[in-house]
Amino acid sequence: MVSRTLLCLAVFTASTPLLADTVWLKNGDKLSGKITLFDGGKLLIQTEYAGAVPIDWKQVKTLESDQQLLVKQDAYTGEKAKALHAAEDGKVTLANGDGPKTVELASIQQMLKPKPVVEDLVWKGNIDVALDYQRAENDTDDYDVDFKTSARHGRWRHTAEGEYNREFQDDVVTTDNWRGEYSLDRFLTDKWFWQGRLVYKRDKVEDLARQRTVGTGPGYQFWDDELGAFSLGSLLNRTDYEYADGGKDNFYSVAMKWDYNRYLVAKKVEFFTNGEVGKPLGNVADYALDAEVGLRYKVTDWASLNLKAERDIIKGSDEADLSKTRYTAGFGVTW
Template sequence: MLLRILSFSMLFTLVSPLWADTVWLANGDRLSGEIVLLDGGKLALKTRYAGQVLIDWQDIDTLRSDKPLLLRRRGLDSQHSRQLAAAGSGMVRVIDTTTETVPLASITRLVPPRPLLRDLVWEGNLDAKLDMERNQDDRDEWRVKGNSRVEHGRWRHVLTGELERETRNGREVDDNWRLEYDLDRFFNRHWFWRTGVEQAEDGFEFFTRQRILGSGPGYRFWDDELGRFDLIGQLNRVQLESRSGARTFDSLSLEWDYKRLLWGTRLELYSNAELQVPEIAAVDYVFDSEFGLRYRLNSWARLSLLYELEQIRGLGQSTSERHYLIGLGVGW
């Protein structure tokens, strides 16, 4: 019996800190869970009984949190708090090196700080589109895009890929795929070094295969529960293959990776782009970009809207291709 009581006590001690945050609502209800973030007037609270819920900030009477939070108030810079304690109606006590009671209405953002060294963290998205037309021509197009990143300690693995196929009147007119793997090594909270390899194949273009091996420094401006922004510069070795031969050359590239959660994590705005300047006299630059918006239907399902722009500039002329993707996806 004593062993059972001690085991239960140890389990309670280990589990309870994960759900140590409490929110009191203006109508008298009380919710327990883990504060994910506050942004855009919405508090995201992760609960054991209902998953992640969004609470209007104006409906909260007071709250308590035993974990550190980055806090932003109107007209002030961000400040760090070791914990928040419940106070009077519409108030909260901010505890750090000093203690201050402030109105909830003055707080515009709460974000848990993210440590530099972390255990295994895995996130990703997979978006799919299916387009079928039955007019004068029968046209079927389907496309899948995905990305995944794994972080552990000072290492980060990034895998992205896409697959596209299209048929018209039963005849295949488009068949291509692309896969890229990047390995990042962080030196501190901002600076890292990236080494990556990419391969793409297209059975209906002049160059049927492309391989890129690159390496270079990267700078992370921020990475927290609200999103991230990375900027990477690389020196690349590019190989293009066609049915008539192959061509190899060097290029310089600048790439960004941006993600921002809005409306209490319900919306996700993201953008990825790469500008390549090849050492070819006939080509000034190659620009490949995507801008998207995802709406989270629940904890895993996404409704996605994506705009892609591919542009090549050379010999005084520009050639552009634009694509739109509306579909469903999953996220983790």
């Protein structure tokens, strides 16, 4: 009797479809899957038949979901909805026990799965590793590791990045440097933000041994959604140089920095470029440029292959003259 009951239960379970989220579009189409995120005007739904599908929020008529979501109607506060129920066109009902509430879709700025501590935390980043071994008349071993990660909650965004390069030629170290950067952005509006930044560079081979930069200034976020992001920032910097022979220098500068990435081919390929060009105030140098551009191919949801080109220039002062171009290919982890 017990075996028969268990068999019936297994058959019933196998024949019962799993609950799925549903999105109705204004053109009459309907998509089923799992809502993962709404941010930057794009609703991302994970489907079995097409993978992750981004949907323009303005094209959504209504939607429903059986999962708990944090629904934010402004940048500061959010409401945990135990479920979402379909409503009339342009609206959705937030189900919270005895007090369901129907809201306009246009009033929702963000939807995401609540986190244990900081509920509205959005965290993304990548780690890339490149190795190059050449065995010829001159043996060369080249190592490159870099990372970039950002976390946003409310009107605050934290960004940390770093890079380490080391190269041997016939067992002699020809390149040995690392760089770390931290920036904190405070969004004044949905697009405008104010940034504070700290950068430190250490080079054990070049004449310019240490660089320290502290800067602050306004920036503008053109977009930041599931398909990519683009921002520009202007900074007033204070930079300190230390040379290998013990000499020191410091100066102020103005700079423009950019950060751009765009996903292509159904989010399989990512094009990215970021960097900074600066002009010292005074006669220290003509200009300084630190930039990179590259492609990242996602092999799986988390693993990727990458190609990058990096350009580093300090032009003007004889002591600080520097011009380096570096090409790398490697693999990485993305989240």
